[in-house]
Amino acid sequence: MAVSQEKVLAVNNLIVNFKTDNGMVHAVRDVSFELNRGETLCIVGESGSGKSVTSKAIMGILARNAIIAGGNIMYRGENLLEVSEDEFYKIRGHKIGMIFQDPLSSLNPIVRIGKQITEAMLLNNDKLKLMYNDLISDDLIHYKNTLAKMNIVINTEKKTIDALKSEIKNKNYKNEADKRKDEELLKTKEQQFKEFERETKAKYLDEAKILKAKLKETQKEAKKKVKAYKKEVDAEYRKKLTDIKQKKNLGNGYDADKYKEELKKVKIERQDKLKITKAEAKKRALQIMKEVGIPEPEKRYRQYPFEFSGGMRQRIVIAIALTASPEILICDEPTTALDVTIQAQILELINRIKAERDLSCIFITHDLGVVANMADRVAVMYAGKIVEYGTAEEIFYDPKHPYTWALLSSIPDVDSKEKLEAIPGTPPNMIYPPDGDAFAARSKYAMNIDFRRQPPYFKVSDTHYAATWLLDPHAPKVEMPKIVSERIRLSLEAAKANKDIKIVSPTDINIMDQDPDKKPDKPDQPDGYFVHVGIDVT
Numbered sequence: 001m002a003v004s005q006e007k008v009l010a011v012n013n014l015i016v017n018f019k020t021d022n023g024m025v026h027a028v029r030d031v032s033f034e035l036n037r038g039e040t041l042c043i044v045g046e047s048g049s050g051k052s053v054t055s056k057a058i059m060g061i062l063a064r065n066a067i068i069a070g071g072n073i074m075y076r077g078e079n080l081l082e083v084s085e086d087e088f089y090k091i092r093g094h095k096i097g098m099i100f101q102d103p104l105s106s107l108n109p110i111v112r113i114g115k116q117i118t119e120a121m122l123l124n125n126d127k128l129k130l131m132y133n134d135l136i137s138d139d140l141i142h143y144k145n146t147l148a149k150m151n152i153v154i155n156t157e158k159k160t161i162d163a164l165k166s167e168i169k170n171k172n173y174k175n176e177a178d179k180r181k182d183e184e185l186l187k188t189k190e191q192q193f194k195e196f197e198r199e200t201k202a203k204y205l206d207e208a209k210i211l212k213a214k215l216k217e218t219q220k221e222a223k224k225k226v227k228a229y230k231k232e233v234d235a236e237y238r239k240k241l242t243d244i245k246q247k248k249n250l251g252n253g254y255d256a257d258k259y260k261e262e263l264k265k266v267k268i269e270r271q272d273k274l275k276i277t278k279a280e281a282k283k284r285a286l287q288i289m290k291e292v293g294i295p296e297p298e299k300r301y302r303q304y305p306f307e308f309s310g311g312m313r314q315r316i317v318i319a320i321a322l323t324a325s326p327e328i329l330i331c332d333e334p335t336t337a338l339d340v341t342i343q344a345q346i347l348e349l350i351n352r353i354k355a356e357r358d359l360s361c362i363f364i365t366h367d368l369g370v371v372a373n374m375a376d377r378v379a380v381m382y383a384g385k386i387v388e389y390g391t392a393e394e395i396f397y398d399p400k401h402p403y404t405w406a407l408l409s410s411i412p413d414v415d416s417k418e419k420l421e422a423i424p425g426t427p428p429n430m431i432y433p434p435d436g437d438a439f440a441a442r443s444k445y446a447m448n449i450d451f452r453r454q455p456p457y458f459k460v461s462d463t464h465y466a467a468t469w470l471l472d473p474h475a476p477k478v479e480m481p482k483i484v485s486e487r488i489r490l491s492l493e494a495a496k497a498n499k500d501i502k503i504v505s506p507t508d509i510n511i512m513d514q515d516p517d518k519k520p521d522k523p524d525q526p527d528g529y530f531v532h533v534g535i536d537v538t
Contacts, residue, residue, distance in 0.1 A: 018067070031384070033379050040362075095328065154197055350363075372396065377463070385438065397492065400460055405484050
């Protein structure tokens with residue numbers, strides 16, 4: 001299925017910290033990515049890299065000691081970090097579903113499977129309310145999107161002022177003249193910000209006023225449609241009741257039992273049109289259980305989680321996630337607790353359901369073998385940051401970051417004859433995040449600058465970015481590990497007959513947001529910053 005360019009979710013500059021007894025843990029550091037309709041984005045990295053924290057921030061289920069220090073998560077015109085819990089209740093599970101790592105801990109061991117699958121459907125069983133929400137959805141999103149854009153524009157400018165304030169406060173001035181000069185500059189900037197804020201609000205609020213008026217009209221029309229639908233259902237119900245009573249009075253073979261049966265049938269028909277009944281919920285649950293490959297769903301419906309195997313429990317969790325027909329599915333390492341054969345079945349199932357339902361999927365894993373089977377795009381995370389971002393072909397055939405090389409080098413392969421390379425050391429303590437590239441202390445390709453400055457994102461292609469100083473024009477030329485280049489060579493030879501894979505040369509690389517026609521400036525650093533000082537892993 002071709003991936004649409006319609007953006008359904010955008011994470012922008014997300015920063016998540018955790019308060020602990022030992023200090024502040026910087027779990028997610030300035031993470032940004034987008035998800036398109038029908039696309040699978042795989043977030044890959046070892047344990048502790050911030051993958052699951054990012055997904056939990058999207059779902060609004062972070063631990064109580066979590067602090068969202070910056071950024072936004074935009075979905076349908078709303079910043080999910082700013083919505084109330086009541087509003088999030090309408091999104092979580094209904095629009096954005098999630099599958100967790102351990103299916104057994106996701107299920108209640110003393111509640112039958114059928115009840116757990118139907119629970120969400122029965123809690124949100126008012127079809128009239130669902131109909132109303134669908135009718136006003138587009139205009140409501142447009143209105144909220146305008147207000148959200150206004151807040152983002154203002155807050156972005158405000159951060160510049162706050163940063164200047166902090167700089168002046170912490171700066172050690174040699175004389176009062178310099179301090180007064182900076183304070184005057186700050187005062188001017190604050191005045192300019194007030195004017196900017198006023199103009200921005202005037203611009204966006206005028207548009208929002210028009211959209212709000214349109215929304216009110218839409219709400220009014222929606223209420224009329226819902227009311228007319230209910231009136232139609234009630235009229236049909238009364239007509240059927242009248243017909244049944246007339247037939248009884250005429251004595252057309254209507255005994256008491258048949259009369260009661262007909263009345264019950266008509267009442268159920270009316271109820272089904274207004275609410276999701278237990279009978280309808282069960283019917284849908286059995287259909288979904290069959291869809292996810294559970295044999296004998298009628299029998300399994302009344303069983304408990306302990307009566308299922310690990311693979312079957314994971315299918316139940318997937319079924320629960322699908323009951324509300326979400327448009328985004330977040331899979332947080334759903335195959336980690338399963339053996340290899342069952343893993344393949346679950347991955348195939350998720351791919352099939354995604355295609356059938358046109359779902360957008362965020363797949364979190366530490367296994368690059370899983371990524372190869374699932375991903376349209378890949379984000380490689382390390383120490384709370386995305387270090388490389390690109391299409392699946394770009395990450396596997398043209399990796400640029402030493403951490404991506406290390407991940408690829410450590411995967412067993414039947415064709416490669418090279419010795420597997422383990423990643424030395426351990427991830428950094430994120431209470432004290434490093435000043436430079438977080439992977440530098442574990443990389444044999446590290447240079448002096450890697451320990452002092454965080455690398456920017458270097459643009460490899462329009463869809464491929466990597467945050468590594470090795471892509472700087474002044475860095476020495478470094479070849480990727482032989483085991484990785486050999487695997488790429490073998491894969492390209494195998495794919496050559498039926499696929500054309502573009503490999504981007506180093507001369508095409510430029511720093512993100514920099515004019516590609518302009519030669520990059522040499523970083524303002526002392527000589528020796530681009531000298532290799534990486535660890536010896538031989």
